Amino acid sequence: xxxxxxxxxLFVTGKGGTGKTTAAAALADLxxxxxxxxxxxxxxxxxxIAAAFEVPSLGFEPTEASPGLWLMAMNTEDSLREYLRVVAxxxxxxxxxxxxxxxxxxxxxxxxxxxILAIGKVCWEVRExxxxxxxxxAEASGHIVAQIDAxxxxxxxxxxxxxxxxxDWMLRILDDPASTGVVVVTTPEEMPVTESVELVQQxxxxxxxxxxxVLVNRLLSPWFDGTDRSVFDALSSDRARAxxxxxxxxxxxxxxxxxxxxASLAQHRADVAAEHVARLHDGLPDGMPVLFTPELFTxxxxxxxxxxxxxHLAAHHAAELHEGLR
Amino acid sequence: xxxxxxRALVDLLATxxxVVVCGSGGTGKTTVAAALGAAAAERLGGRVLVLTVDxxxxxxxxxxxGDVGNTPTRVPDSALAADCRGELWVAxxxxxxxxxxxxxxxxxxPSLRDRVLSNPLYANITGRFVNSHDYIAMEQxxxxxxxxxxxxxxxxxxxxxxxLDLLDAPGRMREFFGSRLLQWLTVPGRSRLLSVASxxxxxxxxxxxxxxxxxxxxxxxxxxxxxxxxxxxRATAVxxxxxxxxxxxxxxxTLEAGPVREAQFLVDELRxxxxxxxxxxxxxxLPASVRQPAVAKAASAMGAITSDSASLGxxxxxxxxxxxxxxxxxxxxxxxxxxxxxxxAREAERRAALDALVPTTVxxxxxxxxxxxxxxxxxxxxxLLGPTA
Numbered sequence: 080x081x082x083x084x085x086x087x088x089l090f091v092t093g094k095g096g097t098g099k100t101t102a103a104a105a106l107a108d109l110x111x112x113x114x115x116x117x118x119x120x121x122x123x124x125x126x127x128i129a130a131a132f133e134v135p136s137l138g139f140e141p142t143e144a145s146p147g148l149w150l151m152a153m154n155t156e157d158s159l160r161e162y163l164r165v166v167a168x169x170x171x172x173x174x175x176x177x178x179x180x181x182x183x184x185x186x187x188x189x190x191x192x193x194x195i196l197a198i199g200k201v202c203w204e205v206r207e208x209x210x211x212x213x214x215x216x217a218e219a220s221g222h223i224v225a226q227i228d229a230x231x232x233x234x235x236x237x238x239x240x241x242x243x244x245x246x247d248w249m250l251r252i253l254d255d256p257a258s259t260g261v262v263v264v265t266t267p268e269e270m271p272v273t274e275s276v277e278l279v280q281q282x283x284x285x286x287x288x289x290x291x292x293v294l295v296n297r298l299l300s301p302w303f304d305g306t307d308r309s310v311f312d313a314l315s316s317d318r319a320r321a322x323x324x325x326x327x328x329x330x331x332x333x334x335x336x337x338x339x340x341x342a343s344l345a346q347h348r349a350d351v352a353a354e355h356v357a358r359l360h361d362g363l364p365d366g367m368p369v370l371f372t373p374e375l376f377t378x379x380x381x382x383x384x385x386x387x388x389x390x391h392l393a394a395h396h397a398a399e400l401h402e403g404l405r
Numbered sequence: 406x407x408x409x410x411x412r413a414l415v416d417l418l419a420t421x422x423x424v425v426v427c428g429s430g431g432t433g434k435t436t437v438a439a440a441l442g443a444a445a446a447e448r449l450g451g452r453v454l455v456l457t458v459d460x461x462x463x464x465x466x467x468x469x470x471g472d473v474g475n476t477p478t479r480v481p482d483s484a485l486a487a488d489c490r491g492e493l494w495v496a497x498x499x500x501x502x503x504x505x506x507x508x509x510x511x512x513x514x515p516s517l518r519d520r521v522l523s524n525p526l527y528a529n530i531t532g533r534f535v536n537s538h539d540y541i542a543m544e545q546x547x548x549x550x551x552x553x554x555x556x557x558x559x560x561x562x563x564x565x566x567x568x569l570d571l572l573d574a575p576g577r578m579r580e581f582f583g584s585r586l587l588q589w590l591t592v593p594g595r596s597r598l599l600s601v602a603s604x605x606x607x608x609x610x611x612x613x614x615x616x617x618x619x620x621x622x623x624x625x626x627x628x629x630x631x632x633x634x635x636x637x638x639r640a641t642a643v644x645x646x647x648x649x650x651x652x653x654x655x656x657x658x659t660l661e662a663g664p665v666r667e668a669q670f671l672v673d674e675l676r677x678x679x680x681x682x683x684x685x686x687x688x689x690x691l692p693a694s695v696r697q698p699a700v701a702k703a704a705s706a707m708g709a710i711t712s713d714s715a716s717l718g719x720x721x722x723x724x725x726x727x728x729x730x731x732x733x734x735x736x737x738x739x740x741x742x743x744x745x746x747x748x749x750a751r752e753a754e755r756r757a758a759l760d761a762l763v764p765t766t767v768x769x770x771x772x773x774x775x776x777x778x779x780x781x782x783x784x785x786x787x788x789l790l791g792p793t794a
Contacts, residue, residue, distance in 0.1 A: 095430025096663055127663075219430060271431060302741050303734060310734045313724040322723035326716035327706040334703035337694040341745050342738050344692070344771065376744035380662055 083291055084110045084401035086260050088205045088252065090215045090288075092223040092278070093264030094271045098296040098388075100127040102264045102372075103216040105388035106400075111147045112389070113401050115211035118149045120201055122217050122226070128152070133381045149210065158196040194229035195242070195249075202230075202249040205258070220263070220278045227253060227261070228286045253288050260291025265359065267295055267352035276362030283364070292368040292399060295356060296388075299349040299374050302342065311346070315339050368399045413765045415790050417683045418445050418557065421653045423550060423646070424683070427562045428657035429667035433688045436785065437657050437769070438561035439468070443485060443493055444786030447793055450490030451556030454549060456542075457497055465495075468779075473497040475506070477549075484779060486793060494555065496545075503541035511635035521628050540574040547643045575640040575647070653683035658759075660690055660752035665759065672763055684765035686789065687756060692770060695749040701742065708739025 083089060083106065091103035103119060110117045118141055121128040129137050129152075134144045139157035141149040204213050218226050225232075230246040230253065237243045253259050261282055265275040279290050303311045313319055320339065324332040360369065372391050375384060392400060418424065418441075426438040435457055442455035454477055465473055469484040473495050480493040505522065512518035521527055546560050646652060654675055658668035668685060675682045694700050710716045711732040721731040760766055769788040772781050787793070 096659075096661070097431060266431070268431070270435070302737055307730060307734050307737070310724065310726045310730045311738075313726050314720070314731065314734060316724065319720060319724035322720045323707060323710070326710050326713070326720055327703055330699050331703040331706050334694070334697065334700040335707065337692075337697070337700045338704045338707060338738060338742055341692065341695050341700075342741060345741060345745055348771070376747050 081257055081260070081289075081291070082399060082401050083260065083262065084113060084115070084212060086212070086291070087258040088201065088213045088215070088260070089291065090217040090223065090227060090259075090261045091264060092217040092220055092261060093294075094274050095219045097264045097266045097271050098372075099219070099264045100131055100216050101384055101388055102262065102294055102296060103214050104128065104131040104385040105372075105392060106262070107148060107212075107214045108385055108389040109393060109400060110212045110214070111145070112393070114147070116147050116149075116209075118151065118204055118210040118213045120204075120213060120215045121150070121152045122197060122215060123219075124152045124154065126152075128216050130381060131385050153197050153200065155193050155196040158200040162196065162199065192233070194226050195233050195246070198226060198229050198253075199245065199249060202252050205252050206248060217261075220274050223261070223278070224281050224285055227282070227288050231286070250287075253286075256289035256291075260289050262291055263293045264296055265293060266297045267299070267355040267359075269355065272355045272359045272362075276359065279363060279367070290367065292370055293359065293363060294370045294372065295359065296372045297374040298356070298371050299345070299352045301349040301353065302346050311342070315343065370396045370399060414684055414767055415448065417653055417765075418790070419449055421557070421683070422651040423546065423558045423560070423653070425546075425560050425562060425647075425652065425654045426657060427654060427671060429664040432657045432659050432664050434657045435561050436782070437655075437686055437688060437789070438559050439495075440782050440785040441655075441789055442495075442557075442559045443468075443480075443782060444790040445557055445559070446491035446493040447486045447489045447786070448790055449557070452492045452494065452554065453557045453559065454494040454496060454555040455559045455561065456545065456549065457495065457561040468493075468495065470495060475499045475502045475545075477554075486783065488793070491556075496549075498542055498545060503545055507541070507544060508632070511632040511639075513631055517628060517631055521625075521632075524625050524628065527625065540577075543574050543643045543647070544639065547639065547646055550646060575643040579637050579640040579644075648679050648681070650681060653681050655683050655686055656763075657686045657688055659688050660755045662751075662755070665755045668759065669762060682763060684767055685759055685763045687759070687766055687768045689771040690756070690768045691745065691749040691752055693749075695742075695745050696753060701746055704739050704742035704746075707735050711735055 089103075089106060091099055091106065093099040093102075100121075107117045107119045119128055121137060126136055128150055129135065132144050132148075132150060134142070134150065137150050137152040139151060139154045139161075141151040144150050201213060201215055204210060217223050230249040233242055234246045234250070263275050263278055263282075265271040275293060279293065282288060282290050301308075314323065320335055323335045326332075327335055363369065370392065372388050375387055424441065426434055426441070428434050438455055438457060442453050446453040457473075465471070469481040470478060474497060477494040477496040480495055482489065485493060508521050508527075509518060512521060542560065542562065546558065549555060549558055656668050656671050656675075658664040672682060672685070710720060717728055717732060717735075720735075721728045724731060756766070756768070767789060769785055772785065
């Protein structure tokens with residue numbers, strides 16, 4: 080297995096709401112800690128990467144957020160502009176606006192054109208070796224296959240022409256598991272697990288891009304295992320609750336049931352989560368690395384959550400991440 | 406959960422013909438749509454259809470259904486409450502089949518229809534075109550509404566990169582047919598090359614895409630353009646339906662930061678587009694009691710029992726468990742309670758922000774298990790529409 084951070088290009092995807100952006104940011108943080116120069120690309124320009132690193136909104140031009148860490152937001156019009164300038168050498172830079180808007184219609188209608196402008200930019204950064212690692216906060220699971228499959232789709236559709244030639248080197252980068260990998264982020268819940276299992280299958284059958292790992296985020300650990308479990312159940316019995324209410328006393332004593340109820344709810348949720356993790360393991364190909372990060376019961380958001388997630392990954396999954404990570 | 410609010414959602418559904426359920430991914434949209442549909446059939450009667458995108462299979466099984474396709478399937482009565490007044494139907498959105506239906510309907514003659522259906526670009530557009538399912542969802546909704554076969558349609562929207570893609574899909578489709586590009590692409594080849602007006606664009610497009618690819622696209626769109634009138638009329642009708650007052654939008658959100666941000670954004674955008682927002686459904690909320698100071702006090706007092714050997718002894722013997730194990734568990738409960746209380750406090754702040762923004766919010770508490778059996782689905786329905794009469 081190729082450790083995640085030793086690759087050149089990672090696509091971090093997953094169902095909305097699973098913590099895909101935080102995961103992408105945490106992986107970037109770890110790569111920077113390992114001394115790498117990292118570019119994080121936000122594909123859907125919702126501002127989530129900027130929020131995770133607590134920096135002002137991002138543009139197409141990468142900005143260095145902290146030493147070794149560059150951030151950018153994808154924009155297909157800027158990507159087209161750059162492509163025309165650098166590759167096709169079209170001297171229309173000042174006047175491209177209205178043309179690009181018209182071009183948008185082709186891009187909307189012709190399959191893969193918009194996607195390839197985005198993926199092309201990402202691959203180009205990998206090829207030019209401006210960074211050691213490019214991490215893409217990619218499209219949500221519904222769209223990622225179309226995105227990484229775009230060069231092949233274009234190749235099948237376009238018989239001759241400059242675009243077809245461009246797809247060759249992109250595919251060399253994308254199809255090489257030593258350089259490129261997809262990380263699927265999920266939570267231990269019904270729909271996210273079902274979608275992640277399907278997504279891994281789809282990426283493996285429809286593309287040649289390697290699925291590098293599945294990351295289960297917001298894992299709830301059971302509060303009590305084994306015998307403590309039966310002790311907790313015994314404490315919820317009427318007799319024990321009465322004794323507890325008595326020991327606590329006063330108004331708080333009448334709230335013992337609420338405390339036990341909340342605990343039992345949390346315990347149930349952890350059990351359900353464990354069932355879904357088991358289902359995920361069953362649905363994934365043998366040997367696929369599965370990483371876990373816990374639910375964070377903290378009031379913090381943004382940079383601090385990124386650091387906490389990165390710390391946890393470094394402490395528990397160093398081997399899957401990077402040879403030299405402490 | 407206040408009675409006035411529960412009432413509001415029942416009244417809302419009683420006067421609407423279409424409910425569009427939208428919101429960020431992972432908030433339980435599909436489950437809420439299913440529970441809402443079932444509850445509406447049970448309480449309001451009539452024929453209710455839930456059009457869903459990708460139901461969890463266990464949910465489909467719970468409803469007594471195997472494979473659900475493009476065509477509405479009736480949920481067996483045995484899966485509903487014994488005193489259910491109406492019928493519940495379910496259909497699943499199938500983008501490819503939806504497009505094929507659309508082509509069959511709008512194609513002026515069979516030969517053109519077959520040429521479109523067998524065109525390789527067509528297969529690619531329906532299969533890979535990122536936003537095409539949004540348009541198809543709106544199309545199917547319009548179709549089902551126009552069929553008049555259902556009293557209430559509940560649509561669970563596709564997972565969109567951006568929920569706005571869905572709302573904008575009909576307008577974009579219309580805009581596409583009216584665009585200069587399509588007109589230019591569909592001008593016969595020779596005159597296109599000679600057309601001066603299109604020259605800069607042609608140069609650009611040729612440089613980037615290659616003229617052969619453009620020819621392929623053009624050929625496809627010549628076929629497609631023959632269906633323009635049908636498509637444009639339909640897109641306009643779909644768009645009108647979305648802003649009609651027989652339609653209402655429900656935004657589903659959990660009280661986590663990301664989904665709430667998305668819900669607020671969605672509420673603003675719906676308003677801007679004059680699309681009628683009905684309510685915000687807050688899914689998987691924690692019980693309000695978790696935040697009560699008395700409950701927090703009880704939790705830490707339960708932890709403190711461990712240093713009072715007399716009390717600990719009495720509790721242990723009442724539970725019939727060893728003293729050291731009881732002490733460990735009580736301490737665990739006290740520690741973990743602080744974690745849930747933090748989450749509940751965060752939820753309360755966000756709920757207050759949403760309450761200030763929208764007229765109606767309905768809270769559904771977190772269920773002890775996943776919602777994949779009928780009892781839990783029905784319980785969820787009672788939080789949405791109140792208990793059955």
